[in-house]
Amino acid sequence: MRVTIRQIAEESGVSRGTVDRVLNNRGKVRPEVEERVRKVAEELGYKPNLLGRALIKMKENIKIGVILQDTGTPYLKTLSDGIKKAKGEVEDFGGTVIVKAVDYGNVEQTLAAMNKLKEAGIKGLVLMPINDKRVLQKIDQFTEEYGISVVTVNADVEDTKRICFVGQNSVQSGRAAAGLMHDILREEEGTIAVISGIETNTSLSDRIYGFCDEMKKISPKTEILDTKYCFEDDLIAAHLTESILNRYEDLSAIYITCHGEKGVCDTLRKHKKMKKVTIIACDLSRQNYRYLKNGDIKYLIGQDGRYQGYEAVMTLYRLLFNDEPPKKEHKYTDIIVKTKYNI
Amino acid sequence: MRVTIRQIAEESGVSRGTVDRVLNNRGKVRPEVEERVRKVAEELGYKPNLLGRALIKMKENIKIGVILQDTGTPYLKTLSDGIKKAKGEVEDFGGTVIVKAVDYGNVEQTLAAMNKLKEAGIKGLVLMPINDKRVLQKIDQFTEEYGISVVTVNADVEDTKRICFVGQNSVQSGRAAAGLMHDILREEEGTIAVISGIETNTSLSDRIYGFCDEMKKISPKTEILDTKYCFEDDLIAAHLTESILNRYEDLSAIYITCHGEKGVCDTLRKHKKMKKVTIIACDLSRQNYRYLKNGDIKYLIGQDGRYQGYEAVMTLYRLLFNDEPPKKEHKYTDIIVKTKYNI
DNA sequence: CTGAAAGCGCTTACAG
């Protein structure tokens, strides 16, 4: 049977309250008593039972807020799924998780949602952040002024007081795409287009940085066109692809960091360029699995959104319920390579 | 604030004990009372707080046993890590996890360990199984006679009463290897050697089955040699490779399902065949990452051992502590493809 | 500086 606080109390001839004071460094204990209690605890190999502690935390009704940007992408769906799973577990243990969605990249709504959640009394916030000054400032205000711990998910914002980031190492994801791209194209020259979603998402801009930087190294003669933004929209992606194809007839490849693959593929097919242009994309979606299978997309460089959502909430849970701070500032999830063979 | 059993009791004018009897179907409640309580619980949206329940379960001091075969492989290390992590969490909540190691493929030791753990009073067992009749029978005896739930990890044994398997879909892993192998070799003819670990590990034999079956489909003219077994040992693997190279000078590729990659690579290098022979292996180890980087190994088709170990123990935890049976009989983990670019 | 009591939500005997 495990050692309890009661056994330590009996063994060292004090009350349970005193043992609690010693073991949790609440002070107000005579040094010699403190020493005795510590020694007994040590000898008996005491490890606190989290259940007892959690039962009390419950009285506080700890609330965790979540703010997601509604990109309408399959990735967001998996992220939400993970958050829902965590919400279930947290609420099983008497906590509350409040999820709010804002429009993609909408700073005003994000700030408003943050204020609302603060009013609701959250102790921690999971934020899919926008790389905007006001949002960054708000994160620091949450942390320092309100004592609300912030965990960023999906995209990170460095130089803020957020306690932890859960997501992909996006620069590395871009590099992986570059390596595979080079592997396929082989020839030394060629033109590659990059289509992204929105400028204020660091997750996407980091991928682009990694991709371009690595390509420059391993394939210096390849020309990489300026990034175009499709806002995760197939129609816009189609238009962009159209105008790229018009200008660059000998296009070798397209790197898509975001949603909008259908617009790209449709346009390529229309121009009968599907075979000529190699596509590497990112979203692990059903649609893209079909494209992988029929060969339209060569590789997907993806991430486990479900795990990210789950882990972001649980990181705060562990901090707020068990006083267990995150071990690392960056919780990077695997860079997942999908070919037609491991869907 | 969340609804508690006390609120339901007050609302429906009965005691908490009666509410408990109704909500947990313990019977012995007057139908009209039962109905009233259920209705109130429904209206208030009651969800049991697992903390209260868990605190009581603790009195039972639930024990979970784990039996691993000590293959000495890096994979086993990651599996153990995951189990240790789960052990920590289970013990935080007042349970006990007892881990036993047996020699690789040793049936006697496995049976002995199972008996020992049964004597120790475990309520659940995580087993890395051996595909041997006596072990299979013992699993069923555990389940049916002793009421000890068994979860298999790493390798599965179908047709037993084990409640769940956590691990890779090994057949599919073999197929993925075949697909990639075909992609590289391209030419229609060729000879491929298969090196495995031990015959009684279904995880390995399933990979071989998947690999051969898929190759037959997509590349029917390729010759696949009979599987050789190296017992996860580099020296034996080296000898096997030696004799294969002597007989088949034009060998195209080697598929290694197990540990022993160093033996294979050393021998190939000695024979100056490294460039000619494509290697696909499975273990996600540091050693293999080096081989990936320098190009000796082309792909790794791996699995997340840490997660598997963790999840196997936690599956039993959820069952034994929260009465939450596993949702699926097969908890397949991702088939991870590593190239030199996403290590 | 220290102890005794109350309580978190739930379940388990026990008494009626």
Added chain:
DNA sequence: CTGAAAGCGCTTACAG
């Protein structure tokens, strides 16, 4: 068939 009490391990006021 039902209720009142005790208790799981821990922390939190409160009283001294």
